[in-house]
Amino acid sequence: MSLRSTNIDKIRNGDFDVLIVGGGINGAVSAAALASRGARVAMVDRGDFAGFTSMQSSNLVWGGFKYLENYELALVRHLCMSRNRLIKAYPANLREIRFLAALDEHSPYKPWFAGLGSTAYWLIGNAKTRPPKVYSKKKLAKKEPIIQMDDVIGGIEYSDAYVVDNDSRFVFQFVRSALNVGAACANYVELTAAYRDSSGWRAELRDNDSGETFECKARVIVNAAGPFVDDLNKALDIKTDHQIVFSKGIHLIVPRLNKNEEVLAFFDDTERLFYVIPMGSRSVIGTTDERVSDPVTHVETDDRDFLLEQINARLDLPEPLTPDDIISTRCGVRPLVVERTDDSHAETDWTSLSRKHAIEVDPSDSFVTIFGGKITDCLNIGEEICDAALELGVRLDKDRNDWYGEPPKATRDEFFRQARLMGLNKLRKRASFETLSTRLWRRYGMRAFAMLEAIRDDPTMADEIIEGAEYVRAELFYAAKTEMITKLDDFLRRRSKIALVLGREVLSDADGIREACELLFGDDAQRRIDEYFAADVMAQDAGDPSAR
């Protein structure tokens, strides 16, 4: 029986303290935090976990330097503290990274002023990262030769952090953490209706893979549906003081542009910051910020051409980037919270809209809604949801802060000792950016010990199944059992970043795909391959529910 079937069995006719609707970052941290404190939790997502917004972020864990422009000091302080806490809790998964911002005549700030801002930013973050620097034009050119220097007058360097693997994999760690302490979580399960009576909520659910419908009961519902929170509240007749508006952002993934492990930052022609972010052997260019009314978005030709034009003007590349260089794309909407108004376009200064989140608790309906949020702020959201559950009468154990974070240093040292003694990194030629032991530890923590064991038994377990995928056979065995991979896209795009790094064209011809699918899906392998390659690529990239 698969992990997913076991969890659906638990949810079917189950009686829970809390039912969480949505398995993006907000739903996942809520499930992990509540379940670790003894609540009986169910969490469902109508697509895959992190299958919508939470797989489309810039992968940055940051204090929001750019929000200083709007003097949002309290927000920046709050996000810097969240960032610091995450970096401390996830030393292998999140890394401090330098941002190198090139400033030209048209930039809104001179280097000295940006330098002052970056010092203020550093101090607001309690100086926990490396200190910022200001560069003259000459020094900047030496530091990063890829920058087109013609109009540049200088630059600054400061620190934030990034998710080394992928946002969606980071989210899945919280799903795993929730499963480990008894939560019942299932992907491809949709809440279709819910009714409230004196004993609590009765929820109607549908398995979107098999079509089966079933029910469960819950005392409290947490609406963590991201861009769909308002739709769900409307369907359940829940009234709120806030609502969501959408800001679309796209990213283009291209072959690695610069050697240094740093983020390059530039102001685009509209004076908005955009970035070149490292992703292993690739670079990610983005993002954009455009108000839209539909949460399901796609990379349009105009968006793509705008980003290509901006980056080509700012980098000194042997050949300008063209659409043919794009390996894959990311596209999503930021769910931004605003006060509810009858006029959905009342907000005029769009880019200055705050990136805060709001949690509304409705005691009369035992209902909680999470509006907005960021991956950076996820630990706070988990804690705030526990406070909300307590307010609604759910009994929780004391918070031991054990629902997040990596294993202690002594465990880590033991893993690397064993890996070194068995010669793990000699079994595989060093990947360009990191060793196999570093990768396995980051992705699996404690569970990576079992992979060492499997590789000791059978060294072919350290072989890459799909060339260039940075994913070895042992990981596939593990993923098949413990990562609730239901469709091929769950594996290629979210538990791993293979689809982003290799692109669909390469994957359609890749030798290892069949073996990978046989390991993951057994007899169902061919159906899952056909389903993946037949799906509308753009819709699937955008997490469009209709493409599932």
Ligand SMILES: Cc1cc2nc3c(=O)[nH]c(=O)nc-3n(C[C@H](O)[C@H](O)[C@H](O)COP(=O)(O)OP(=O)(O)OC[C@H]3O[C@@H](n4cnc5c(N)ncnc54)[C@H](O)[C@@H]3O)c2cc1C
């Ligand atoms: C372009 C872009 C760049 C960003 N960059 C960053 C960044 O660098 N750093 C950062 O911290 N943040 C960033 N963000 C913000 C961050 O990604 C989002 O705020 C966050 O992912 C939202 O998570 P969520 O859980 O609220 O929503 P989602 O991830 O969208 O999750 C909601 C889930 O609810 C499910 N759902 C909806 N209705 C139902 C139903 N009826 N039944 C079951 N399931 C349902 C959906 O399928 C979906 O998976 C970025 C966002 C974008 C778009």
